[in-house]
Amino acid sequence: MNGSFIRSLTPSAGSTIVVAIDGCGGAGKSTLAASLALQLPESVVVHTDDFASWDNPVDWWPRLLEQVLRPLSRGEAGRYQRYDWVERTLAEWHSVEAPILILEGVTATRREFRPFLAYRVWVECPREVRLQRGLERDGAEAEAQWLEWMRAEDAYCEEHRLREGADVVLSGGG
DSSP, rough: OOOHHHHSSSSSSSBBBEEEEOTTTTHHHHHHHHHHHHHHTEEEEEEEEGBBBTTBBBHHHHHHHHIIIHHHTTTTOOOEEEEEEEEEEEEEEEEESSSSSESTTTTTOTTTTTGOEEEEEEEEEEHHHHHHHHHHHHHHGGGHHHHHHHHHHHHHHHOOTTHHHTTEEEOOOO
């Protein structure tokens, strides 16, 4: 998957090509999105972490749908408030208007988003590697939160079978 391939896709939300990069926490989605964004300077990356929280790991989606995907599909700019994980409140506003949107994060390929997606990527990575990465990023004191988050992801992934619906499955390492 490279920039030329992404540019060749048919727009899926108005005139915007939306590529969703999904996988469980710590799988390498953000790294892949950043690499792809370097190849696509005309793109914008939206992180599902800007919508989710420790208290709401998977059911935050209506806000992204209403503030980003639906406006883009109508030919309007998206606009959303980033969730601040430290302050535990909504923070600054971000505008989303680009020919390519890279939607990155846990549940980015959920069924509610699929009508707006041009391409779905699943990033696979062993559970123990994902947990290690998460604790390296968030600190050992976040282990209980990470384990609870992983349980929520496991239940969600089991129910929605996101990996099976992906256009491509990539390795996140490990």
